[in-house]
Amino acid sequence: MAVFTTQSQNSLMGKITEKSTNLPLEQVSIYFPDLQKGGVTNENGEFKIGNLPLGNYKVVASYIGFQSFSQNIVIQQGENNLNINLAPSAIEMDEVIVSTPFHKLQRDNVMKVEYARVAALKSTGAPTLVEGIGKIPGVDVVSTGVGIGKPAIRGLTSNRVLVYTQGIRLENQQFGAEHGLGVNEAGIESVEVIKGPASLLYGSDAMGGVLYLNPERFASAHSIEGDVNLSYNTNTRGISSDAGIRSSGENLRFLARVATNNHIDYTGGDGKRVTNSRFNEKDLKLGVGYQNTVFTTEMRYNYNQSNLGIPESIDVQTTSRTPELPYQKINNHILSSKTKIFFENASLDVTLGYVGNDRKEFEEHHHHDGEADHGDEEGHDETALDMKLQTFSYNILYQLPKWEKFETVLGVQGIHQSNKNYGEEALIPDATTQDIGILGTTHFHLNENNDFQLGLRYDHRKIVGTPYGIVGEEGYIAELNQKFNSFNGAFGYKNNFSEAFTGRFNIATGFRAPNLAELTSYGGHAGANRFEIGIADLKNEQNIQLDLALEFKNEHVEFFINGFHNSVRNYIFIAPDGTFINDKSVYRYLQQDATLYGGEIGFHLHPHPYDWLHLESSYQTVFGELDKGEPLPLIPANKLTNTFRVEFLRKDGWWSKSNAFITLNNIFKQGKISENETISPAYSLLDAGFSGELTLMNQIIKFNFSANNLLDKQYIAHLSRLKTDGIFNMGRSITLGATILL
Template identity: 35%
Template sequence: MKLLFILILSMITAWVVAAEPVHLKGSVIDKATKQPIPGASIFISEINRTVISDENGRFEIHPLPQKNVLVQVSFIGYKSIIQKVDLSTIDLEVTFEMEESTTTIDEVVVSGAYVMSRESSPVVISKVDRSAILMHPSPSLMSTLSRVPGVSEVSMGPGISKPVIRGMSFSRVLSVYQGARFENQQWGADHGLGLTETGISGVEIIKGPASLMYGSGAMAGVIHLLEENDASAGQVEGDINLRGYSNSLGGRMEAGWKGMGANGFNWSLRGASESHADYLDGDGQAVGNTRFNTHNIKAGLGLSQKWGDTKIRYTYLKQRLGILDEDEREEMVTTRNDRNMQLPFQQVTDHFLSSISNIFLGEDKIMVTLGYHWNFREEIEDDFEGIDLGLRQQNFMYDIKYFKSFSPSLEVIVGGQGFYLQNTNYDEAEEILIPDAIKDDRSVYSLLNYNKNNWVLQGGLRYDHRKVTADARADKFLAYGFELPGAPEDRILERSFGGITASGGATFRPSDRWRFRVNLATGFRAPDLAELYSNGPHPGTSRFELGNANFEREQNVQTDLGIRYRTPHYTLMAEAFYNRVDNYIFFSATDQRVEDLVVWSFEQDDAYLYGGEALVEIHPMAMKWLNFMTSYSTVIGQRRSDLSYLPYIPAFNWNQEITVRPSFSSNSLSALYLKLLGSWVMDQQRVALLEEQTPGYYLLGANIGAELKVAGQGIDVFLSGSNLLNKTYMDHLSLYRPFGINQIGRNIALHLRYKF
């Protein structure tokens, strides 16, 4: 607490000290012709700011810290520039010369703790930017992200889906939102990612153990939602978005407004609302009670100065999600456009408050992230006026990092994290699945980064300690008859988990054509509350769930190897991984029943997962308007004891993508593109005990878009279609698959964006 007080006092002192602002000015030009490039994007991640070059290729960014920063310059048809710029000069003038290129595979990423180019990072990080989300939107953000090689989704209709990274899911994938850890009872199979695309600039996905920087729950990887960039100094910007979906008759409205004064004070406000009726499968059959709606409000206040910056953000998100009852499927089908909630359904409300502050001390930096999260999850099954399962969760987290620069090529991060979670059952809830509980995490870590010439080396250590206290003393537990494992007399159970994790990796780029990457990392995950203490029916799943308080923490060691070769005409890339997991926890059905519910119990065994991704991109310089990309993803998961297969492992997947960007433009139409997408999901025959094999299928999609000028105003138009052949299919990771329920059929989406 003393350190936190000193940091806050330092920030207050810095606010009241006048500082001469630092400006970065310059121009963006074509390297060959020396002509200006208007519309180029100049992005500085460390201050979350983007500016666009004007009609003369000129730009200006201020206020800025007086230190080295990494600048990314990008424009369609040109190779991105990622360059360190020394801002020790108060008014710096720089010229960026861009080379023509038909593809851009490099970009700045922040999820590996250091701000660096994605190609230089020893950690495997994929990035999906905002434009890609708009080009091929989905009712669930996770469905859009699942086109990333090595990424899949466990789904329960179009409204509920959660991430799967290289075969690992549930509590093994950590979500980072507004810079802070986001927990929303994601252990539940019917609990989705719980986050939307509102107000984000993109998503970064770490594929592989990231426990070193993010702690328990990141042993499979991280889904990091990046906040939208701040407005330019002295500017007020806004946009209005309208979207419709044909299949579920869904609609989404979103509007945002942000600004920054000349003194660095900035603000943002954004709201969104979305509503969907029941979806239709490929046979045109309605799947009852898959309707859902969401309401989202985001606001932020910040200050950016020479000494650093600080930002406070708040998000409100409310979701109402229908749950299909497999015993009453036909009765749940109502009129086509019916959006009224039916029983059963979930009502999930989140309030998320966070702050991020950066204090620049020469080339060093202190970064303080604080977050507080209120999550209310209500599952309503029998009566609209009652609550069957009600859980209230409050989380407080902090992450304090000190970035120490020893030289331009050597930097070290030392830090500490804490996470305090309190879970409470509603007094009025009709059913109890898990007890009241407290999770208390404490950790310290250190990470080294060496970046010189053609080499990037990273390595680090971390120590964690978690204490979990389950409490079933309240009258509601006695009246319900809930018992903790072993039925302790004082009705309290405590478990502690601790250990050391480590990571080490290297990237070697001998030339612009070749890139080699190797990474060896350990990750861990303490069992979640459901795995330890669940003992009751789970509304909406038709299961009686049973935990085991004797589980040990999961620990994995993963090796990643990657190679990339690029020419002006094509790119070849391959990534392979081998993941050895001790004490892997999984869920399986038993032959026992409690009343009319099948008992599902958690089990623990050693396992391994292995596979990889391959990518080929063809971008002929003679046809700069054409780009072809194809990727192949594989993962196999097995128990080490008997080599039987693990549950919820995705099938092999082969994606194809052809993009055409005609050079045609006029006063009323520009930035025209056309994209065809294909996805061939193979037969999944490597199934776990009691799982059934799933036949493969092929899905075809298409996107077309452009910027239209209407009455002098620009409107971005995105038209996309998924499952255009209206294929009737079941995905192996769908929670509806055991009931013979098909996935969504043909779906056409139209998105309009007006910026002002």
């Protein structure tokens, strides 16, 4: 009882008002990012957050229509007070960035990080999470129909882009071109994108960037929250639904969410359904947390089951929701544990993770033949591919006490990964991968206008694989025993030239160890009409990237320009060698230096006094070529996006918020192509949508209506894997959605 009394004495209370009128602001979010604890103001603008540990912590206050507030505050024994004035701003509020170690607002971060709320991405009508992420400038999608897609950041994808969810790295055989993201958007609150080498923070595979998925927060203390989400897509007759509940006491916190997603074959711009592009999934997310003045801890679990048809042609037109052969059946188990221990002006973060990825692929000539028995588990004799990947990860970060104007983090990270095959074929061998990395990074706040950040890291990776098959025959994989090492560093500088102008300069190195497919392939795998041969002595890919960013932002205008130059040593690619094996063209993995460069430009205007009016425009471009001058494959086409948007916010009445937009996406001709690609012509897509929030019988309901490809354009995206078959991307697609807050 005495301990509880001592804990509850440490609190922060205060009042949040509007700067120009000094009137109280209700429903303002006030949050401690380091503590993952917060609350909202009442009708008088007052708040109180209890059970706080002693020390120096950042506190953030944010509210739509106002500039976000961020300040470090020292929590002392007993009651602490903080009154805040928020200044109005029609520009979207800044958010706290958690993918970098110092948890700063976007405007205070030395490294440029893109941030987007999943709810905002869904309101554009994107049928899947990865399609929504592809709307962020600098991000594209390598797709196989609608259900299978993976992000491409500034021309790099697959094992060159690392995905984090629940604070741990997601490992799901991402080497495969037809292997999708593998995460359902339900229970994902926001997305952060690091565009460029992030090996300093995350190690191998982050040389192209990081996609960081932030799970939904727990409810505020002493509250229970719930919601139900429903949506329907006219093109795929897609039905998506999820429901969640969050409950928090003074110390204990809990959340749960279930979701389903079910789609038939999508219709292209030519009016024909793409056979076997159907998919369905079920998803469960659970979380439990505990917090006191000494430490905070949480555990999260995510189970996802997906059945994904693999489209190959346009055949019999059907509205079946059950995938045909060939199809993938995937079971993902993601378990994470995050604990933060507080010391006097210091803290220790320990994150542990487990990802179990069970990936099966069924093909027609293997189905029900009953001739093979390659495992003890039921059904293994029916699968062409059956790979079980288990990954254990750890991430331990110690934030040193602040010294003068320095914030410093030291850490050790690593994974232990094993892959096992049970199917009739093996794309990669049974293998074990072990990683360990040691890092240190510091942030130096010289003054209000100048910030520096630098760091250094060392990584060691060991891969051991067992032989598979018969020497000289197709599919043979030799024994593998390889070690890879790399030093990487990063330096960044941010300068606030004035209240409106900010400049950023970053230089960073990254690396990627070759994946198992590149090291061991020997055969015509995954139904590809080619014979692939890997090289066991491939070297690390190593890159160095320069980033330069300039931003201007005031109350009514926002402008940014980002440029980058990325030099990659020992870039791994696949190309034909002019020979044939078993009537299949032979493709070999090769290495050669490569260069990528380009950037993004954006503009946002909301003229005074018409703060409800928004004009937004962005342009992105990427160029990539090998050292000998040949273009790199899978380089996205240049894109210009223009949006006209209006939004209205009312503080009273049954209809409180409304938003409408119309967007024109201009995708330019991609004529700089690799040897195995074809030119993609230019095309334009028109999107539109409307959303709002209303209150009926004290029940808050959010709704949205959106239409993608409104003119039913026939087009094929350059990064579509169905392009070689001449299969169009999705035609007109209308999405209706509703969220009911319980």
